[in-house]
Amino acid sequence: MNWIISILSVALSAAPWLLLGLLLAGLIKAYMPESMIQRWIGGRGVGSISRAAIIGMPLPICSCGAIPTALALYRGGAGRGPSTAFLIGTPGVGIDSILLTSILLGPLMAVARVAGAIFTAITTGLLVATTDRSEQANKEVSVDTRSTETACASRCCGSKTETSHSVAPIQELPIQEISHKTRLKQGLKYAFADILDDISRWVVVGLLLAGLLITLLPPDVLSGLSGAFWPLVLMAIVGIPLYICATAATPIAAGLLLAGMSPGMALVFLLAGPITSLATLGIFRREFGSRALVMYLIGILCSSVLLGWLLNVGLxxxxxxxxxxxxxxxxxxxxxxxxxxxxxxxxxxxxPLRKRLLGY
Structure with missing residues (x-):
């Protein structure tokens, strides 16, 4: 019975802010063209990396959803650093998870989470950017070779096939030709259908786990593990391969915190869990190479652990x-x-009920 009460308490507190977050996510989707994002974070410098981390932060995209967008940015001309910063900053937090964190864990943890996600994205982007210069020449030679081969094959076939390396840029919705009503409808459909379907099962799982942690886990067990440095490292290692969205991770972290875990360990979980997953790691290695993947993992691991430790010391x-x-x-x-x-x-x-009521 106590378990059900704990789950219901967390769910009631989270529901209004999750709805508000989804609404804001729909507005962002409706009125922020993706091609505009591509222009803002193009390049390879520190400024581009910082902009990519900050711009990606409020966007309503999860870890796997950020992969194609980040790859399109990279193949469209952005460097590895900005592409990596966007890939980390976007799923690390979203407008919905920020609101949930403020309610379930308190305003201080929300600020720490946002600042931590931006810091991790910029730091890791800078580390990955060091591999960009050393391999840029080889990449250009490879592109030229493939372009020549494809062009030859195209002429032999008499077609207009483009090079195999070229990737269509992010398609920009012709906003000036679409009414505000249509844009708003499309944005709300994206938020309350696409996003909600993606996160709903994970949110339910997160609420169930949060209720279990609050009810069944003795506070002295976690509090006894939370004062050392190595549990922070362990939490980061456990969180990196997980696939869990930022919204679903929030009630779990709240349950851990209320059960006795240190705020630093909760922050490490909130940073390492949603930022990446096994799927992201595999695609990252294929696209950027093993050396870049090592820098990517070092950046996430060291940044999240350092921030968790600093939070514990500061508090x-x-x-x-x-x-x-x-x-x-x-x-x-x-x-x-x-x-x-x-x-x-x-x-x-x-x-089924939503489709009958709203049509999507």
């Missing part, structure tokens, strides 16, 4: 307890609004 120094902030934030909205939001969210998660 201990100033005597701040984010668990108290999280408990206070849970009582921010009236209960009737939380129940209404949870009811609406549950209806939207049921695909």
């Amino acid at each position: 201990q120094t100033f005597g701040i307890n984010p668990t108290i902030q999280a408990n206070q934030a849970l009582e921010l909205l009236p209960e009737w609004l939380e129940w209404l939001a949870l009811f609406v969210l549950s209806l939207l998660m049921l695909q």
Whole structure:
């Protein structure tokens, strides 16, 4: 019974902010063309890497969803550094997960998560960028060779086939030709159908795990492991290969924090878990090479562990307890609004009913 109460408490607190986050995600999708993003983060310098990390942060794209966009940016002319920063910053946090973190873990943890995701994206992007220069010449020679071969084959066949290396740039929606109503409808469909279908099962799993952790895990077990440095490393190693979206990771981290885990370990989980996955690692190695993959892993591992350690030290120094902030934030909205939001969210998660009501 206590387990059900814990799950319901977390779900009620999360539902309104998840709905608001999905709404904002739909607006971003509707009014921010992807080709604009490509122009902003083109290049290979520190500025491009920083812009890629910051621009990718609020976008409503999960780890696997960020892969094709990042590859399109890279093949469209962006360097490895900015492409990597975008690949990390985009799934690390989103507008929906930021709101959930602020409510379930407190404003301080939300700020730490956003700053940590940006720092990890920039640091890892800079490390991966060091492999860009050494292999750029070989890449250009390879492209020229393949272009010549393909062009020859095209002339022999009498066709206009393009080179095998060329990749179509990100398609920009002709916004000036589409009404605001149509754009808004497409954005909301993307948020409450595509995104919600992708994250719904993981959100449910996250809520179930959070309730279990709060109910069954003795606080002294985790608190005894949370004061050392090596548990932070272990948490990062466990989190890197996982496939879990930033939104679904939030209630799990809240359960761990309320069960006695240190804020630093919770932050490491929030950073390492959503940022990458085994699928991302495989595609990253295929596209950028083994050396770049090593730099990618070093950047994520060292950055997340360092940030978790600094957070623990800072909180201990100033005597701040984010668990108290999280408990206070849970009582921010009236209960009737939380129940209404949870009811609406549950209806939207049921695909057949949503298609009958909304048409998508």
